[in-house]
Amino acid sequence: MKVFNSPSGGPFLVWALAVQLVLCGSGVFANEDTKNCILPSESESERKVLDRLAPLAHKNFTVQTKNEKNEEYTYVFQLCGDAGGVPGAGVIQLGSKKTDKPTVVGSYNATQAIGGSDWVMLIYRGGDKYDGHCSMESRRAIIMISCNRKIDVGPLEVIAEDRERVQDCFYLFELDTSAVCPPVQSQISTGSIILIIGFCLLAVYLIGGFLYQRLIVGAKGMEQFPNYAFWVEVGNLTADGCDFVCRSRNREEPPAYRGVATEPLEEEPEERDDHLLPM
Numbered sequence: 001m002k003v004f005n006s007p008s009g010g011p012f013l014v015w016a017l018a019v020q021l022v023l024c025g026s027g028v029f030a031n032e033d034t035k036n037c038i039l040p041s042e043s044e045s046e047r048k049v050l051d052r053l054a055p056l057a058h059k060n061f062t063v064q065t066k067n068e069k070n071e072e073y074t075y076v077f078q079l080c081g082d083a084g085g086v087p088g089a090g091v092i093q094l095g096s097k098k099t100d101k102p103t104v105v106g107s108y109n110a111t112q113a114i115g116g117s118d119w120v121m122l123i124y125r126g127g128d129k130y131d132g133h134c135s136m137e138s139r140r141a142i143i144m145i146s147c148n149r150k151i152d153v154g155p156l157e158v159i160a161e162d163r164e165r166v167q168d169c170f171y172l173f174e175l176d177t178s179a180v181c182p183p184v185q186s187q188i189s190t191g192s193i194i195l196i197i198g199f200c201l202l203a204v205y206l207i208g209g210f211l212y213q214r215l216i217v218g219a220k221g222m223e224q225f226p227n228y229a230f231w232v233e234v235g236n237l238t239a240d241g242c243d244f245v246c247r248s249r250n251r252e253e254p255p256a257y258r259g260v261a262t263e264p265l266e267e268e269p270e271e272r273d274d275h276l277l278p279m
Helices: 010-026 044-051 190-217 228-246
Strands: 060-066 072-078 089-094 103-115 119-125 141-147 157-162 170-177
Touching: 044 103, 060 157, 072 170, 089 141, 089 170
Parallel strands: 141 170
Antiparallel strands: 060 072, 072 089, 089 103, 103 119, 119 141, 157 170
16 A cells, blocks of 8 residues: 555556456456557457467568669568567568668557458558558558468568558568467367277276286286186177078988988897798
């Protein structure tokens, strides 16, 4: 409480606390890497789009180009930071001469962020005014940031400078990065997951049982297979059941002729005729 009674820092701290309370109540929390970007129409959705670009923060992206008059220019872009060290500049233009003063193409103090599933369009307004084009309005930079999973951050490219309009002129840049790519959704179904878990448990059972039978019990040959006697019995029972269900022949073959008993005939006693021979 003594801090608020300080004559020098009291009002400032009270205002800072009030701003934090308003942001907390509205659900808008700025990322540390993108908090310097000022959104004229602060909204939670636009702030979330801007926060997707956080991996690009604190980096200068530079590109060189030539115009129709063969004049060379260098453009420097930085996300929510001072491009080329120029305070408040998000994009600057440098001439071929080192003595040329940097031209502010867009300022991060007037930022607009529009995003889709795999792209973000960043707009910096409030740049230096044109000298004799576009009704001498302020310059504006549009950076189209697209998804590319193959690279972390690609090079900055100059697409066009449209200054032949009466108003709403702009500089268009393009940048590819994996930072704006949507997360890859898993293509594995529930059945596949169950099968994978089943195979893993089976592998643990077989390997663990084999090591136990071999190292602890001291079994050899097929006896090393875990629960060998149980699985042999299961196999025999399965074979018997399959034989009973799938085979169509009868268990006992019928006799070849009717009226003939299937039991073996008793052997009759041999009759001797020795007494009929003449003596």
